[in-house]
Amino acid sequence: MRFIQAMLQRAEAEPEFRPYARTTAAFSGTQYTWDTNTGMSSPDKTGESVPERWTASAVFPDMWVDPDNDPRDTGLELADERSTLIDYLRAYRLTLRLKCADLDASQMALRSVPPSTMSLLGLIRHMADVERNWFRCVMAGEDAPSLFWSDDDREGGWDGAVADAAVVAQAWAAWEDEIAFAERFVAETTDLSTVGRMSDGKPIRLREVLVHMIEEYARHCGHADLIRERIDGRVGQ
Numbered sequence: 567m568r569f570i571q572a573m574l575q576r577a578e579a580e581p582e583f584r585p586y587a588r589t590t591a592a593f594s595g596t597q598y599t600w601d602t603n604t605g606m607s608s609p610d611k612t613g614e615s616v617p618e619r620w621t622a623s624a625v626f627p628d629m630w631v632d633p634d635n636d637p638r639d640t641g642l643e644l645a646d647e648r649s650t651l652i653d654y655l656r657a658y659r660l661t662l663r664l665k666c667a668d669l670d671a672s673q674m675a676l677r678s679v680p681p682s683t684m685s686l687l688g689l690i691r692h693m694a695d696v697e698r699n700w701f702r703c704v705m706a707g708e709d710a711p712s713l714f715w716s717d718d719d720r721e722g723g724w725d726g727a728v729a730d731a732a733v734v735a736q737a738w739a740a741w742e743d744e745i746a747f748a749e750r751f752v753a754e755t756t757d758l759s760t761v762g763r764m765s766d767g768k769p770i771r772l773r774e775v776l777v778h779m780i781e782e783y784a785r786h787c788g789h790a791d792l793i794r795e796r797i798d799g800r801v802g803q
Contacts, residue, residue: 617799630664630802637664648758651776658783659745662689665790669797675729678796686793688727689786690737695723696782697744700775701751705762713740752776 623629633639638657644650666674666686674687691714702710714723714737727733758773795801 617795617797619795619799619801621800621802623802628801628803630800647773651758651773651780652752654780655776655783658780658787661787662693662783662790665787665794666690671731671734672729673797674734675727676793676797678793683721683724684789684793685724685727686790686797687734687737688724689790689793690741691723691727693783693786694737694741694744696779697741697748700762700779701744701748704764704770705755705760705772705775706747706751707763 621627621629623632625632630636638660640653642649642653644653669686671687674690675685677683677685695712695714698710698713702708714726716722719725727737752772755772758771758776760772761769762772762775764770791801
């Protein structure tokens with residue numbers, strides 16, 4: 567402990583030394599956070615228990631499940647642009663679902679990585695509205711208001727993600743409905759250059775919408791990795 571304290575004192579005087587001090591403190595089992603105003607560091611005094619990391623995979627310690635049991639791997643050859651975009655989006659959607667596996671309503675709603683307001687339930691609600699906007703509103707031209715947020719309550723998707731089984735069920739149902747609509751639309755639209763219109767009237771092609779959706783899911787699956795690990799310690803790609 568004295569060694570760690572000495573390192574932290576040096577880090578206060580030498581900013582370039584801080585990454586090394588932080589790393590060493592972490593390896594020692596002591597959690598420190600930097601005060602962005604003073605540059606000082608202090609122990610984490612939250613007193614919260616940290617779950618043990620674990621995986622359901624017996625083959626690879628950094629995988630969610632064993633390769634033979636991974637539903638994301640279909641074994642299909644992705645021979646063209648369309649099949650590649652569709653399959654990557656399918657896999658990322660499924661990844662988000664997997665990250666929520668075996669959790670109750672309280673765990674789904676838990677904001678496990680403060681100060682972030684994100685929760686796994688909030689992510690499902692958010693992605694339901696993202697799917698709805700891009701495929702119903704932009705590509706299909708429907709007048710489809712957001713389900714969980716509004717201009718007057720832009721944080722509604724996150725703030726309304728409360729620990730209630732009915733709220734969880736509603737979120738899953740909405741997300742699944744929007745994905746089903748999106749999949750039908752893409753299946754019936756053979757040309758990836760089909761044009762949709764964004765809210766400001768600017769054109770966008772289906773190809774770009776699919777790429778954007780892959781990016782959106784990939785980013786939020788990264789959030790889900792950390793949120794889930796902090797809930798019960800489960801890790802894995």
